[in-house]
Amino acid sequence: MLKKLFIGLLVILLLAAFYYKDLISYGWMQASGQIGILMNVEDVEDVMKNPAFPDSLKARIRLIQEIKQFGVDSLGLEPSKNYTTFYNQHGKPLIWLITASPRYKIEPYKWRFPVVGTFPYKGFFDSTRAVTEEQQLIQKGLDTDIGEVSAWSTLGYLKDPILSSMLKRKDGSLANLILHELTHGTLFVKSDLELNENLASFIGDQGAIRFLKYKFGENSQELKLYEYSKEYNDAYSGHMLRGIAKLDSLYKTFKDLSPDPKKDTLKKRIIMNILSDADTLLSSKRTFKNKNSLPDSKLPNNAYFISYQTYKSKQDIFRKEFKSKFGGDLKKYLAYLKVKYPSM
Numbered sequence: 065m066l067k068k069l070f071i072g073l074l075v076i077l078l079l080a081a082f083y084y085k086d087l088i089s090y091g092w093m094q095a096s097g098q099i100g101i102l103m104n105v106e107d108v109e110d111v112m113k114n115p116a117f118p119d120s121l122k123a124r125i126r127l128i129q130e131i132k133q134f135g136v137d138s139l140g141l142e143p144s145k146n147y148t149t150f151y152n153q154h155g156k157p158l159i160w161l162i163t164a165s166p167r168y169k170i171e172p173y174k175w176r177f178p179v180v181g182t183f184p185y186k187g188f189f190d191s192t193r194a195v196t197e198e199q200q201l202i203q204k205g206l207d208t209d210i211g212e213v214s215a216w217s218t219l220g221y222l223k224d225p226i227l228s229s230m231l232k233r234k235d236g237s238l239a240n241l242i243l244h245e246l247t248h249g250t251l252f253v254k255s256d257l258e259l260n261e262n263l264a265s266f267i268g269d270q271g272a273i274r275f276l277k278y279k280f281g282e283n284s285q286e287l288k289l290y291e292y293s294k295e296y297n298d299a300y301s302g303h304m305l306r307g308i309a310k311l312d313s314l315y316k317t318f319k320d321l322s323p324d325p326k327k328d329t330l331k332k333r334i335i336m337n338i339l340s341d342a343d344t345l346l347s348s349k350r351t352f353k354n355k356n357s358l359p360d361s362k363l364p365n366n367a368y369f370i371s372y373q374t375y376k377s378k379q380d381i382f383r384k385e386f387k388s389k390f391g392g393d394l395k396k397y398l399a400y401l402k403v404k405y406p407s408m
Contacts, residue, residue: 097189098222101158105149105225124231124238125150131242134275139243139267140395140402142250144220147242151225158227159187159213160194163374164206165366168315168327170308172370173206181255184374187213205323209367215241217248224249236290239275244268250398253405262378263401269294270386270394299345301379304372307338311366335364 108125111117128147135141163185164173172184188194198208218224224245230238247264273294276287311334318327390397 094187094189097159098218100189101151101225102222105151108148108150108226111150121231125226127235127238128226128230128242130279131239131275132246134278135243135246135271138274138278138395139271140250140398141243141246141267142220144223144246144249146224146246146249147226149223149225151227153228155228157191157212159189159216160191160210161213162186162188162194162198162201162208162210163367163370164201164208165370166321167205167207167323167366168318168321168331170311170315170366170369170373172374173201183257184370185257187216207365207367209365209370215245217245219252220249234289235280235286236272236276236293239272240268240290242268243271243275250407251402251405252407258374258377259405261375263382263405265375266379266382266386267394267398274394296345298379300342301372301376303338303342303345304369305377307334308369308373310334310338311369332363339364 108129111125112122132147136143165171166173174182174184175186176182186197188197194210198210201208214229215227216224230241233241244264244267247267248260251263252260272290273287276284276290280286311331314330314334386392386394386397390400
């Protein structure tokens with residue numbers, strides 16, 4: 065009886081392994097990548113004692129520790145052991161992120177993962193594997209976008225390290241990044257990444273402003289630089305979100321979603337107009353010069369717009385609620401959100 069039960073269980077496990085082979089392979093790759101990083105991190109205390117480590121970079125690490133403490137004390141973010149270790153990237157990127165969308169619809173292609181739910185993007189520690197997956201998505205007829213990632217959160221499962229690339233960021237950008245990722249470790253709703261990323265973006269942005277005022281003063285150059293950058297980023301994000309609405313309006317006129325050169329021409333024309341109109345905003349950090357000469361393979365597609373939907377589409381909702389109900393008190397607002405959106 066036990067032998068039959070064992071054989072039956074083994075068959076089930078083998079079938080499950082075959083059925084989920086891609087997921088298991090991906091999970092192993094991600095685990096290997098994460099373990100590879102964790103095995104090569106240094107304790108921040110050791111880094112700070114190392115006489116060979118530049119004093120200028122030690123100052124950036126101290127700033128990260130200040131930002132983290134500010135997030136806990138002044139914003140109500142959960143304390144953690146994140147950013148107590150350091151990982152030297154030696155100038156190399158760590159993770160490549162893929163987003164995808166249907167050819168004639170601004171809708172994120174979603175990947176499903178155990179425990180954490182669905183995600184509108186997929187990360188890879190291996191660039192070759194990322195490109196292979198992207199090509200498979202393209203063969204399915206999807207629009208894709210692939211780019212490097214500057215940070216990520218393991219949602220408290222592991223100690224997220226300080227990455228060497230973080231130390232190159234300006235003060236406001238660094239504060240935004242750290243507070244954004246710490247927000248994920250404080251509040252994360254399963255299978256609602258648009259909410260999670262929009263919330264983390266809002267807390268990171270508002271928290272950065274408050275930290276800069278606290279650290280450098282209301283009339284500081286650091287705060288002015290960040291506010292100017294924020295003014296442009298907000299304008300650009302709003303422009304991209306309006307662009308999504310224009311593309312959606314076009315796609316609704318299509319009788320079906322089958323590939324068609326005429327549809328592609330109409331789509332390309334609108335995307336190029338969106339990019340051209342963006343030139344009227346403040347001086348752009350990401351401009352698309354000579355758009356008329358860009359090959360289709362280099363022209364942004366539907367997948368490019370997905371990140372603005374994921375990270376910026378709910379900012380006005382949070383901002384109005386934050387100001388009208390909480391009078392701009394970010395700590396009280398975050399406490400309210402913790403109750404409103406219980407974490408996984």
